[in-house]
Structures are given as structure tokens and as C-alpha cells.
Amino acid sequence: xxxxxxxxxxxxxxxxxxxxxxxxxxxxxxxxxxxxxxxxxxxxxxxxxxxxxxxxxxxxxxxxxxxxxxxxxxxxxxxxxxxxxxxxxxxxxxxxxxxxxxxxxxxxxxxxxxxxxxxxxxxxxxxxxxxxxxxxxxxxxxxxxxxxxxxxxxxxxxxxxxxxxxxxxxxxxxxxxxxxxxxxxxxxxxxxxxxxxxxxxxxxxxxxxxxxxxxxxxxxxxxxxxxxxxxxxxxxxxxxxxxxxxxxxxxxxxxxxxxxxxxxxxxxxxxxxxxxxxxxxxxxxxxxxxxxxxxxxxxxxxxxxxxxxxxxxxxxxxxxxxxxxxxxxxxxxxxxxxxxxxxxxxxxxxx
Numbered sequence: 640x641x642x643x644x645x646x647x648x649x650x651x652x653x654x655x656x657x658x659x660x661x662x663x664x665x666x667x668x669x670x671x672x673x674x675x676x677x678x679x680x681x682x683x684x685x686x687x688x689x690x691x692x693x694x695x696x697x698x699x700x701x702x703x704x705x706x707x708x709x710x711x712x713x714x715x716x717x718x719x720x721x722x723x724x725x726x727x728x729x730x731x732x733x734x735x736x737x738x739x740x741x742x743x744x745x746x747x748x749x750x751x752x753x754x755x756x757x758x759x760x761x762x763x764x765x766x767x768x769x770x771x772x773x774x775x776x777x778x779x780x781x782x783x784x785x786x787x788x789x790x791x792x793x794x795x796x797x798x799x800x801x802x803x804x805x806x807x808x809x810x811x812x813x814x815x816x817x818x819x820x821x822x823x824x825x826x827x828x829x830x831x832x833x834x835x836x837x838x839x840x841x842x843x844x845x846x847x848x849x850x851x852x853x854x855x856x857x858x859x860x861x862x863x864x865x866x867x868x869x870x871x872x873x874x875x876x877x878x879x880x881x882x883x884x885x886x887x888x889x890x891x892x893x894x895x896x897x898x899x900x901x902x903x904x905x906x907x908x909x910x911x912x913x914x915x916x917x918x919x920x921x922x923x924x925x926x927x928x929x930x931x932x933x934x935x936x937x938x939x940x941x942x943x944x945x946x947x948x949x950x951x952x953x954x955x956x957x958x959x960x961x962x963x964x965x966x967x968x969x970x971x972x973x974x975x976x977x978x979x980x981x982x983x984x985x986x987x988x989x990x
Contacts, residue, residue: 642883644876646827650743653823657740658748660830661755668747669723669754676718682729686717689734696738698819712746713738720754727757727765735810736761739822760834764809774898775808775838776801781897782842785889790849797855799862804841807869811837815869828879835891839882844869847878 640647641660647653658665677683690710697706716737721727736756740749763771779801784791806814811829813822829836845852845866855861891898 641827641831642879644880646824650823653743653827654748657744657752657826657830661752661759663751663755665748665751667751669719669750671719676722677714680718680721682721683714683718685731686714686729686734689731690714690717693734693738695817696735696813697742709738709741713741716741716746716750716753719750720757723754724758727762728767730764730809732806732810732814733761733764735813739811739813739819739826742819743823756830760829772805772809775835776804777898778835778838778891778894779804779842779845781894782839782885782889783845784897785894786842786846786885787849790846790852793853793857794845794862797857797862798859799866800859803863803866804838804845807841807844808837812840812869817871821871821873821875824875825879828882832883833886833891836882836886839886840878843878843881843885844873846881847873 640652641656647656680686690713693710693713694706697709713734717729717734721729737749737753740753740756743749744752757765763775766772780791780794783794811822812825816822816825825840828840848866848870851865852862855865
């Protein structure tokens with residue numbers, strides 16, 4: 640349901656399904672800290688400033704008292720997660736993700752889910768540096784190049800880079816979309832998918848706006864200004880379907896070399912062999928589903944432009960599965976590509 644057209648439809652369903660997508664036990668909430676986190680946290684002042692600026696993320700017409708109460712809960716959730724996970728570093732935009740969960744789930748359940756999300760899907764963004772975030776952004780141009788080389792070359796000539804997509808990626812588009820319905824629809828999709836799916840969705844937005852980009856002056860300022868302003872009337876269901884198709888046709892493992900070759904690219908790796916092996920094992924279903932997908936396509940269909948005919952096969956979209964491994968998205972991509980570059984080692988892992 641989360642991947643299919645329309646997503647989970649209602650917040651009532653989301654309250655039941657989102658915890659299952661993240662494998663969170665709703666009967667085991669995180670313990671409340673007895674510490675005064677607002678006095679102790681080094682991030683409190685920045686969190687406070689960001690939350691105060693988040694007025695537009697709350698439903699229009701919400702009573703001021705109710706909104707202020709939710710903002711206080713938002714601060715408490717963020718500080719508690721950071722206190723419980725000292726390896727995580729707060730970044731501006733994190734509150735845009737947390738507030739979405741708060742509005743859908745309430746404080747108690749949102750805390751559990753965001754903590755799980757922060758140590759999995761969002762882990763790369765919460766490093767002390769932006770190296771892993773840059774690495775994920777470096778997947779954007781290779782995806783575009785696979786589908787539309789002309790658009791890719793134009794953007795490269797304009798030297799626009801990928802910074803226009805930074806806020807899209809690190810807030811899961813929560814910061815740039817004004818309609819809350821569209822935000823939660825995307826969250827349905829991302830929670831059910833591979834951690835790198837947001838960068839694929841960013842790519843399909845750029846591809847969808849191909850003509851607008853090509854009509855721009857070929858310079859960084861013009862192209863950056865255009866792309867940094869997301870239209871609010873995007874055909875979200877079509878783009879979601881196409882993002883899933885792109886992920887299956889051009890998985891991270893096949894793009895890893897190009898992403899690593901991008902300017903200022905940074906590689907990441909699994910920190911221990913145990914994590915490396917676990918990540919590798921968890922990703923094997925992706926390969927199986929891709930092989931099934933390719934086997935069912937006729938030869939002439941394999942060469943068609945992926946954006947000219949959105950596919951409706953359900954198992955294609957199911958290939959964009961969520962991974963619950965305690966590694967970041969960048970690490971997962973590098974692990975997978977490393978295995979494909981070293982088939983002998985893969986055979987040793989999976990005889």
C-alpha cells in the first residue's frame with residue numbers, strides 16, 4: 640500500500656503501518672529522560688531557533704496554543720533522541736522530518752520511529768561532517784545521465800552542481816513542499832523503500848522539468864534558481880512510480896563508480912566486518928527482484944526510455960524495499976557495489 644498509487648491514504652492507517660515499516664515495537668516506547676535536556680544539550684539553542692521558524696509546517700488554522708504545545712513536544716523529541724544516541728549530530732532540517740512524524744503519530748510514537756529512522760535511513764546526514772551527505776548527492780547526476788544525457792550535459796556545462804537538492808534530501812522534501820498531504824505521501828514511499836530512494840525521487844523531479852531547464856540560460860545562477868524552486872503541482876504519483884522504475888533499472892550498485900567520480904566525492908565503508916556481511920545479506924533480495932524483472936521484459940522493452948512508459952507491475956515497485964540495517968545509505972551503496980566488484984568474495988559470503 641505504501642508504494643502503490645495513493646499510498647496509505649489516511650493518518651489512521653499510517654499510525655498502524657509506519658511502525659511496521661520501521662520494525663518498531665509500539666508497546667515499547669523509549670524511556671523518558673530524567674535529565675533537564677534543555678539545560679544540558681549543546682544543540683538546544685539551534686533546535687529552538689529551527690522549531691520557532693517551523694510555523695508553516697503546522698496546519699493552517701491550528702489554534703496558536705495547540706501549535707505552541709506541539710512545538711514544545713518537537714523540541715523534546717529531538718533532544719531526547721540526541722541524548723540517547725550521542726553518535727548522532729543534529730543538522731538544520733532534521734526538525735522538518737521530526738515534525739511530520741509528530742503531526743501524524745503524536746509525541747510518544749513519533750519519538751520511537753524517528754529514533755529508528757535516525758539510526759538507519761537518516762544516519763548519513765547525522766555524521767559530524769557532510770561527507771556522506773555529499774556522497775549521496777553525488778548519485779543525482781549519474782541517474783540523470785542514464786536517462787537523459789542531453790540534460791545531464793547541459794547541467795554539467797552550467798556547473799550547477801547538486802546543492803539545489805540538499806534540502807530536498809535531508810528533509811525528505813518536508814521543507815520544500817507546502818501541502819502536508821504530499822509530504823506524508825512521500826514519507827509512505829520512502830519508509831517502504833531503500834534509504835537512497837529520496838535521491839532517485841530528486842532525479843525524477845529534475846527529469847520531469849527537462850524542458851524548463853534546457854530553456855534556461857546555461858549558467859549556474861539561472862539553473863540553480865529554477866531547480867531550487869519546486870513546483871507545488873507536480874504529478875506525484877507518476878513521479879513516485881518512475882522513481883521506483885529508475886531504482887530497479889539503475890540501482891545504486893551500478894551507479895557507485897560514477898558517484899565516486901563526481902567532484903569532491905567521498906566514499907564510505909562499513910565499520911566492521913559483521914555490519915558488512917549483514918548489509919550484504921540484506922541486499923540480496925534486491926538483486927533477485929532485478930533479475931526477475933529483467934527476465935520478464937521482452938528484449939525490445941529493455942531498451943525503451945524509462946520515462947516514456949511508466950510500468951505498473953507491482954513487483955517492480957516492491958523491489959524498492961526498505962533495509963533495516965544499522966548502516967547509513969551511503970555505506971549500504973558502497974557495500975553493495977564492493978560486493979559486485981569482488982564476486983569471489985561474494986561467493987565466500989554466500990556459498
